[in-house]
Amino acid sequence: MFTLKQLKPTRFGFGEGLKSLGEKYPNVVALGADITSSVSVNFFKEAFPNRFFSFGIAEQNIMGAAAGFALGGKIPFATTYGVFSALRATDQVRISICYNNLPVKIGGAHAGISVGPDGATHQALEDIAIMRVLPNMTVLSPCDATQTKLATIASVEQVNGPAYIRFGREAVPDFTTEDLPFEVGKGQLLKEGKDVTIIATGHLVWEALQAAYQLEKQNIDVRVINIHTIKPIDEDIIIKASKETGLIVTAEEHQIYGGLGSAVAEVLVKENPVKIKMIGMNDQFGESGKPEELMQKYGLTSGHIAEKVIEMNKQKQNNERPD
Amino acid sequence: MPLTNDIQELKKFSLEIRKDVVRNLAEAGSGHLGGSLGLADIFTCLYFNILNHKPDMPDWDHRDRLILSIGHVAPVFYAALAHSGYFNPKELMTLRKLGSRLQGHPGKEHGLPGIELSAGSLGQGLSVAVGLALAGKMDKKTWNVFSIHGDGELQEGAIWEAAMSASHHQLNNLVALVDRNYVQIDGKNSDVMEIEPLKDKFESFGWKVLSCNGHHHKEIIDTYKKAIDWKKGPVVIMAKTHMGKGVKSIEDDYRWHGKPPKPEQVDAFIKELEQNQ
Numbered sequence: 001m002f003t004l005k006q007l008k009p010t011r012f013g014f015g016e017g018l019k020s021l022g023e024k025y026p027n028v029v030a031l032g033a034d035i036t037s038s039v040s041v042n043f044f045k046e047a048f049p050n051r052f053f054s055f056g057i058a059e060q061n062i063m064g065a066a067a068g069f070a071l072g073g074k075i076p077f078a079t080t081y082g083v084f085s086a087l088r089a090t091d092q093v094r095i096s097i098c099y100n101n102l103p104v105k106i107g108g109a110h111a112g113i114s115v116g117p118d119g120a121t122h123q124a125l126e127d128i129a130i131m132r133v134l135p136n137m138t139v140l141s142p143c144d145a146t147q148t149k150l151a152t153i154a155s156v157e158q159v160n161g162p163a164y165i166r167f168g169r170e171a172v173p174d175f176t177t178e179d180l181p182f183e184v185g186k187g188q189l190l191k192e193g194k195d196v197t198i199i200a201t202g203h204l205v206w207e208a209l210q211a212a213y214q215l216e217k218q219n220i221d222v223r224v225i226n227i228h229t230i231k232p233i234d235e236d237i238i239i240k241a242s243k244e245t246g247l248i249v250t251a252e253e254h255q256i257y258g259g260l261g262s263a264v265a266e267v268l269v270k271e272n273p274v275k276i277k278m279i280g281m282n283d284q285f286g287e288s289g290k291p292e293e294l295m296q297k298y299g300l301t302s303g304h305i306a307e308k309v310i311e312m313n314k315q316k317q318n319n320e321r322p323d
Numbered sequence: 324m325p326l327t328n329d330i331q332e333l334k335k336f337s338l339e340i341r342k343d344v345v346r347n348l349a350e351a352g353s354g355h356l357g358g359s360l361g362l363a364d365i366f367t368c369l370y371f372n373i374l375n376h377k378p379d380m381p382d383w384d385h386r387d388r389l390i391l392s393i394g395h396v397a398p399v400f401y402a403a404l405a406h407s408g409y410f411n412p413k414e415l416m417t418l419r420k421l422g423s424r425l426q427g428h429p430g431k432e433h434g435l436p437g438i439e440l441s442a443g444s445l446g447q448g449l450s451v452a453v454g455l456a457l458a459g460k461m462d463k464k465t466w467n468v469f470s471i472h473g474d475g476e477l478q479e480g481a482i483w484e485a486a487m488s489a490s491h492h493q494l495n496n497l498v499a500l501v502d503r504n505y506v507q508i509d510g511k512n513s514d515v516m517e518i519e520p521l522k523d524k525f526e527s528f529g530w531k532v533l534s535c536n537g538h539h540h541k542e543i544i545d546t547y548k549k550a551i552d553w554k555k556g557p558v559v560i561m562a563k564t565h566m567g568k569g570v571k572s573i574e575d576d577y578r579w580h581g582k583p584p585k586p587e588q589v590d591a592f593i594k595e596l597e598q599n600q
Contacts, residue, residue: 029461053457053492061450061484068454071388071439073462076454092481095444096451100431 002190002209005146008174010167010203011109013145015040017152018077022048025156029069031055031062033080038169039109041079059084063092063106070102075156082108082124082166086131093162098134101161105152106131108166111141112202112253113286113294115169120285124166129258131164132231138163138184139230141252141260143205145174147228150182158184168253170291172203187234193223195316196309197241200251201227201260204279208251210302211309220313233263239271247312248276251305256280275315277308326371326407333540336406337367338600341569343402343415345592348583351419354427357566357579358473359399361504361537365562366403368543369469378408381436388439388455390470392448393502394428395581401425401435409437446479448472449499453489456497467551470499475507478516483528489557490529498550499530499559502537504566506577521561530559537562569596 021028022044029051030044036052045052055062059080066078078085085093085106097104108127115123131139138159142151148167155163180188190205191212200208205226212222223245225237242248248268250261261278268274281298295301327333344359369389370376376386391400398418405412410424417423424435428443439455442448452470459466476482489497501521509515518524522532531553535546543562550558566580567573570592584592 029458051461055488056484056491058484058488060446060481061453061488064447064450064481064485065454065457065488067440068390068451068456069458070454071451072455072458074458091444092447092450095442096440096447099441 001213002175005174007171008145009169009171010142010145010148011040011169013142013148014107014152014165014167015043017149019043019047021153021156022051025075027074028077028156029053029074030077030079031066031069033057033059033062033084035080039079039081039107041077059089060092063089064096066104067092067096067100067102070104075103075105077105077107079107079109081110081122082127083110083122086124086127086164090130094134097162098136101136103160104162105155106162106164108164110169111166112168113281113298113300114172114203114253114291116291116294117288119288123286125255125281125286126258127164127166128230128252128254128260132263136161137231139166140164140184140228141166141201141230142228143202143226144172144176146176146178147180147182150178151228154182154184166202168203173206175206182228185229185232185234187237188226188228189223189237190226191222191224193221194245195221196247196249196313197223197225197245198249198251198305198309199225199227199238199241199260199264201230202253204251204253204300207300207302208305211305214302214306215309218310220309222309227260230260230263233267235267235271238264238267242268242272242274246274247316248274249279249305249308249312250276251279251300253300254280256282275312277312279305279308328372330540333367333371334600336371337363338596339406340367340399340402341596342593343412344398345584345589345596347398347402347415347418349586349589350416351583354398354419354583355395355581356583357573358393358396358502358504360570361564361566361568362396362399362502363568364538364540365500365543365564366399368540368547370403370407372544373547374469375466378437381409385466387466388468390440390442390448390452390455390468391429392442392470393445393473393476394443397425397427397429400429404437410435445473445476446481449482449485449489452497452499453485453492453494456494457492459496460494468497470497472499472501473507474501474503474505474512474518475515477501477518477521486525486528486530494557495554497557498547499557501559501561502564503561504564506566506575506580508577508580510577525559530557531555532559532561534561534563537564538568569599571595571599
């Protein structure tokens with residue numbers, strides 16, 4: 001059973017991971033787009049001032065320049081808010097980075113609605129969809145600060161080409177340890193279960209675990225899988241879960257179109273079509289509010305996940321009951 | 324080491340490159356003739372004189388880096404690569420065909436030697452050149468970065484983001500060249516979207532601005548030398564060219580930006596090239 005260690009923003013995990021990469025690899029460089037402390041690139045900047053390059057508020061240029069650094073033998077981290085790295089600069093990411101298959105690592109900060117009071121303009125809710133359709137791109141969406149550190153390191157040590165690392169602003173439960181190995185492309189079975197599987201990504205993994213623990217009391221045995229790599233996705237763990245539990249609930253802080261839910265559906269429709277309920281943003285923009293208020297309003301809490309699981313489990317029992 | 328300093332020899336290479344551009348595009352049945360002919364003298368000077376490179380060692384670490392931002396002039400780029408020794412010029416006739424290493428816009432993953440960057444979406448190359456130049460400076464490399472742009476391309480906002488960053492980072496190892504032919508697909512730049520005053524714009528962005536006649540080999544070489552010697556920051560060369568240069572009947576006609584000659588026009592165009600060299 002996973003327990004809460006502390007509340008910690010996942011962006012700090014990114015900053016720590018980047019700094020430790022800096023210590024290990026002299027060719028790692030970082031490019032900043034003015035918001036260096038809010039995306040935690042400042043950890044690296046302070047440790048390695050000569051390997052940090054300021055590009056101002058110019059996201060298209062930062063992505064192109066990162067491609068240039070990579071051509072010059074560096075491993076550049078180009079980091080800004082997910083809304084900008086995935087959307088403002090998409091063409092540069094597509095052509096200069098992905099078509100050239102360069103080892104540019106892109107940080108997508110302020111992911112999800114939990115950005116809070118900044119409102120819809122700054123809440124990245126489409127970045128997974130954009131990034132995962134680009135050939136050569138690896139998409140990482142770690143579940144807490146500790147795992148974000150590991151994912152950041154893995155983006156260099158395990159990925160030769162471009163990678164997108166998604167992380168958030170607010171302090172969220174930090175519950176994994178560095179002993180939990182991070183393998184790009186491998187889903188993590190965090191809790192066994194045979195009735196229903198929740199497949200989650202990002203900090204909704206914690207919510208999924210809480211839902212599963214609550215449901216134990218109601219004798220619903222829920223499996224929880226953390227998909228920290230959206231692409232390449234771990235097809236085996238998803239197919240196995242669908243065969244063994246029959247029902248799938250997906251949970252993500254992202255639009256339900258194009259995100260984790262879609263990625264899981266793409267896998268299952270080929271191999272073992274089962275019913276999937278998708279929890280995420282329902283084709284809508286966010287708004288201002290406290291993170292916890294927004295998670296509540298848009299149905300992204302453990303309570304909402306549990307409700308969906310109960311609903312699905314009832315349907316399953318009704319279907320199994322002989323008439 | 325320049326392959327040659329002999330202007331007559333350079334002119335001969337330019338003629339060969341232009342003839343290939345005409346033949347290759349006619350064979351391909353699509354592609355951009357105007358800019359490819361317009362840049363033939365500049366590409367000749369780069370690949371046969373200016374660039375420090377080894378065609379038999381495309382990955383040689385000390386090579387100068389050429390970033391072609393306007394991928395649509397791939398035909399002149401490929402012809403320059405082939406004639407300077409990167410690959411057999413016979414392969415030029417595969418341009419734009421299925422399975423060819425000569426993609427419509429340069430695509431490295433298809434394996435053609437000499438391509439630094441897969442590119443073709445306008446406005447991106449200067450940013451890449453900036454990052455590459457910064458990486459070179461970090462490692463105290465002696466190579467320079469040469470980027471090639473269109474004048475219409477300067478309408479892309481990303482160019483100006485990149486221009487700002489090049490002077491901010493004092494990139495004295497970056498030389499950009501603008502193919503200043505005053506036209507683009509829809510017509511004259513001044514009708515589509517005015518880009519002047521270009522000299523003032525680049526100077527206000529912190530660049531040294533040089534200009535040259537983009538069809539005069541000695542002037543091109545001298546201007547590049549001056550640009551390389553300028554050590555205070557980035558340099559842009561405004562190279563005045565004529566779209567379609569060498570084929571008098573199409574020169575400066577914007578309708579030839581994006582189309583190839585018909586197969587039956589090839590002989591006449593090549594005759595014109597030979598007469599006008």
